[in-house]
Amino acid sequence: MTTEIVERILAGDVRSVGKLLSRIEDRTDAADAAVLARLFPHASGATVLGVTGSPGAGKSTLVDQLARTYAENGDKVGIVAVDPTSPYTGGAILGDRIRMHSLSTHPRVFIRSMATRGRMGGLSAGVDDAIVVLAAAGYRRVIVETVGTGQDEVDIARSAEVTLVVLVPGMGDEIQTLKAGIMEIGDIFVVNKADHEGAQKVIREIEALVADRNTVRGWTPRVIATVATTGRGVEELAGAVGEAHRFFQESEFGRSRRLEADQRRILELLEQRALDDLRQTLDQEELARLAEKVSLGEANPYEAAELLRRRCLGRLRGGGEAGEPGRSAATP
Amino acid sequence: MTTEIVERILAGDVRSVGKLLSRIEDRTDAADAAVLARLFPHASGATVLGVTGSPGAGKSTLVDQLARTYAENGDKVGIVAVDPTSPYTGGAILGDRIRMHSLSTHPRVFIRSMATRGRMGGLSAGVDDAIVVLAAAGYRRVIVETVGTGQDEVDIARSAEVTLVVLVPGMGDEIQTLKAGIMEIGDIFVVNKADHEGAQKVIREIEALVADRNTVRGWTPRVIATVATTGRGVEELAGAVGEAHRFFQESEFGRSRRLEADQRRILELLEQRALDDLRQTLDQEELARLAEKVSLGEANPYEAAELLRRRCLGRLRGGGEAGEPGRSAATP
Numbered sequence: 001m002t003t004e005i006v007e008r009i010l011a012g013d014v015r016s017v018g019k020l021l022s023r024i025e026d027r028t029d030a031a032d033a034a035v036l037a038r039l040f041p042h043a044s045g046a047t048v049l050g051v052t053g054s055p056g057a058g059k060s061t062l063v064d065q066l067a068r069t070y071a072e073n074g075d076k077v078g079i080v081a082v083d084p085t086s087p088y089t090g091g092a093i094l095g096d097r098i099r100m101h102s103l104s105t106h107p108r109v110f111i112r113s114m115a116t117r118g119r120m121g122g123l124s125a126g127v128d129d130a131i132v133v134l135a136a137a138g139y140r141r142v143i144v145e146t147v148g149t150g151q152d153e154v155d156i157a158r159s160a161e162v163t164l165v166v167l168v169p170g171m172g173d174e175i176q177t178l179k180a181g182i183m184e185i186g187d188i189f190v191v192n193k194a195d196h197e198g199a200q201k202v203i204r205e206i207e208a209l210v211a212d213r214n215t216v217r218g219w220t221p222r223v224i225a226t227v228a229t230t231g232r233g234v235e236e237l238a239g240a241v242g243e244a245h246r247f248f249q250e251s252e253f254g255r256s257r258r259l260e261a262d263q264r265r266i267l268e269l270l271e272q273r274a275l276d277d278l279r280q281t282l283d284q285e286e287l288a289r290l291a292e293k294v295s296l297g298e299a300n301p302y303e304a305a306e307l308l309r310r311r312c313l314g315r316l317r318g319g320g321e322a323g324e325p326g327r328s329a330a331t332p
Numbered sequence: 333m334t335t336e337i338v339e340r341i342l343a344g345d346v347r348s349v350g351k352l353l354s355r356i357e358d359r360t361d362a363a364d365a366a367v368l369a370r371l372f373p374h375a376s377g378a379t380v381l382g383v384t385g386s387p388g389a390g391k392s393t394l395v396d397q398l399a400r401t402y403a404e405n406g407d408k409v410g411i412v413a414v415d416p417t418s419p420y421t422g423g424a425i426l427g428d429r430i431r432m433h434s435l436s437t438h439p440r441v442f443i444r445s446m447a448t449r450g451r452m453g454g455l456s457a458g459v460d461d462a463i464v465v466l467a468a469a470g471y472r473r474v475i476v477e478t479v480g481t482g483q484d485e486v487d488i489a490r491s492a493e494v495t496l497v498v499l500v501p502g503m504g505d506e507i508q509t510l511k512a513g514i515m516e517i518g519d520i521f522v523v524n525k526a527d528h529e530g531a532q533k534v535i536r537e538i539e540a541l542v543a544d545r546n547t548v549r550g551w552t553p554r555v556i557a558t559v560a561t562t563g564r565g566v567e568e569l570a571g572a573v574g575e576a577h578r579f580f581q582e583s584e585f586g587r588s589r590r591l592e593a594d595q596r597r598i599l600e601l602l603e604q605r606a607l608d609d610l611r612q613t614l615d616q617e618e619l620a621r622l623a624e625k626v627s628l629g630e631a632n633p634y635e636a637a638e639l640l641r642r643r644c645l646g647r648l649r650g651g652g653e654a655g656e657p658g659r660s661a662a663t664p
Contacts, residue, residue, distance in 0.1 A: 037634035044629065255627075262633065263623035269637035274610045274644070275603055282602070291595035295587075297376065301594065302369035305601035312606070317649050 002031070006038045012076075012138045014110060024129045025114055036129055039136035046078075046135035047245055049143045050160030052185065057166045058192040061228040062237075063145050069238050070141045071108040078134035079111045080127060082146045082156065110139060125268050128159050157185045158261055162244045164237075166190045167206065169198035186210075186221050187244045190237060194225035218253045219244065281315040282308060334363070338370045344408075344470045346442060356461045357446055368461055371468035378410075378467035379577055382492030384478045384517065389498045390524040393560035394569075395477050401570050402473045403440040410466035411443045412459060414478040414488065442471060457600050460491050489517045490593055494576045496569075498522045499538065501530035518542075518553050519576045522569060526557035550585045551576065613647040614640060 008016035023032055049066075053059050060081070067077040114126060127144055134142050146156050157163040165186035189206045191199055203223055210221040222240040226233030248254030287308060293299035340348035355364055381398075385391050392413070399409040446458060459476055466474050478488050489495040497518035521538045523531055535555055542553040554572040558565035580586030619640060625631035 033634055033638070037632050037638075040632045040634060259623060259627045262626040263619060265633045266619060266623055266626065266636045266640070269633055270614070270640050270644075271607055271610065273637060273641045274606050277641075277645075278603065278606045287595060287598060291591060291598055294594040294598065295591045300369050300372045301597045301601055302365055302372060304598045305605060306365070306369075308598065308602050309605045309609075312602075313609075313648060316645065 043132045043135035048160045050157045050163040052146045053166030057168045058228045065234040075140040077109045077141045078139035080144045081113045083113045164188045168193045169196045189223045281312040375464045375467035380492045381475045382489045382495040385498030389500045390560045397566040407472040409441045409473045410471035412476045413445045415445045496520045500525045501528045521555045613644040
């Protein structure tokens with residue numbers, strides 16, 4: 001079964017790619033770790049782009065234009081649109097992100113929306129897995145699109161080889177308040193809607209802010225003006241992406257950035273597995289009983305957590321049953 | 333030592349409160365879990381308010397006004413200003429949040445900025461701990477101020493008993509795009525800068541959006557217009573907060589919301605401890621060696637994580653040394 005899905009994905013079978021991405025998103029099948037481990041050696045050929053910015057900045061249109069440029073050059077392009085999930089309803093906050101893309105029927109473009117479902121670092125881990133799947137399936141360009149400059153976006157920026165921050169005229173205050181965050185994430189700043197009033201002002205502000213960045217990272221972020229709806233500036237942007245990618249591939253800074261990303265990636269996978277082990281050994285009924293007691297003032301959440309921790313450790317110690325198929329918990 | 337700090341905090345000693353909050357933020361001392369467990373039974377008397385909204389919405393000024401109102405009624409007020417930390421520099425993204433508050437020298441007001449340092453659910457866990465400390469130290473009002481409507485903010489909203497979402501005129505598009513997220517978080521919507529153009533429009537939009545919310549939660553969110561800089565509307569806001577608090581205290585919906593919050597809290601503490609166990613049993617040098625190999629294409633992050641997981645499990649099984657003082661890993 002593992003071999004079959006691995007072979008289908010390596011052959012670029014779109015349906016198998018879609019199915020595996022759904023399983024990764026839902027985290028329904030721990031055996032997928034074995035599939036991902038087998039896909040990984042085939043996943044090194046893709047360029048991974050991160051694109052972030054406020055809602056309404058025109059990211060989807062811009063991503064479409066970039067994807068079209070790459071697809072017309074003959075590359076297969078995978079787009080992962082990250083969709084903040086409402087923790088209350090479980091539904092998507094921003095609606096169906098796929099519908100915001102015009103390219104969803106292009107034969108060489110695969111678009112996928114991924115929800116930030118699940119807690120504790122689940123998002124960036126899932127996106128990293130999705131990148132592996134798409135790259136192994138022959139998508140030479142993978143674009144990860146996120147909203148905002150929160151922790152999730154920064155985590156994803158760290159997985160991408162080149163990160164674009166999309167800004168629009170008329171957000172001067174926002175630049176001032178968020179400038180540290182934005183400045184650190186972006187390798188390329190795109191001022192979209194550059195035909196709107198105030199575009200020159202934003203461009204000048206960003207240029208002033210990035211001017212001395214090269215002392216830190218050896219790379220001075222480019223500032224590119226675009227009008228995504230007409231395609232203006234997109235070719236220049238694609239050129240800047242290529243330039244940034246080469247710089248990070250070849251420079252010592254790029255090498256150390258990749259090493260850091262790999263270390264973080266292993267640690268994330270490890271933490272994810274530790275939390276999986278916890279969930280599998282946790283007695284949900286006992287948790288519910290303890291929560292009820294805490295709620296009534298009869299127990300203490302700190303002591304309840306410690307009690308449950310000891311129980312889980314006891315079960316993990318008790319035998320190998322904590323490991324699922326393919327993820328044995330046997331001692332080394 | 334534990335008894336001494338517990339007694340000092342219960343006596344309301346400001347310096348001890350500050351020191352413990354620093355340790356919680358840095359997560360330097362796992363023994364603090366024992367202190368928190370002892371403080372918890374004394375922490376039930378406080379009303380916890382969450383305040384969120386975009387940068388520039390005037391949250392800090394509004395929180396100052398509310399805090400002043402409560403302090404003038406004789407209550408001690410604790411303010412926790414959550415500060416997004418840059419994952420690159422480790423510094424604060426928005427600058428010193430405390431300086432944005434005018435009340436920092438008021439004798440009955442304690443203001444503390446807390447960084448979102450650390451990964452994987454660290455923020456909301458730390459804030460929950462801070463609430464326990466402040467409540468045990470006699471702060472009858474605790475206000476947690478966050479920026480935005482991301483996962484962190486939602487998590488904090490779930491810890492608060494009443495959550496305020498602060499909006500300002502001229503953000504119509506933002507309301508449309510983020511309305512699901514905002515709608516779910518807010519118990520009270522504050523339209524601040526209500527003397528600015530477009531205030532009525534925002535108020536009408538929000539009122540339209542909240543109109544049928546009471547069918548879901550039994551509580552129709554209030555919409556209050558304020559001008560924080562002059563204090564206009566602040567008294568009405570304090571009244572609405574009191575009303576919402578009573579509703580959630582007395583209603584069946586409030587009871588089930590608290591039960592859910594308690595269950596989530598235990599689970600978060602448990603996950604935090606599992607990750608602590610992992611960090612303590614992880615061989616950092618082995619992680620670095622494996623990352624180097626992955627970076628050179630000689631190893632696979634999935635297999636590396638699995639190898640490290642087995643090693644950590646082996647060490648956890650090997651004996652009780654994984655537990656720190658006060659947190660023994662002995663079987664139950």
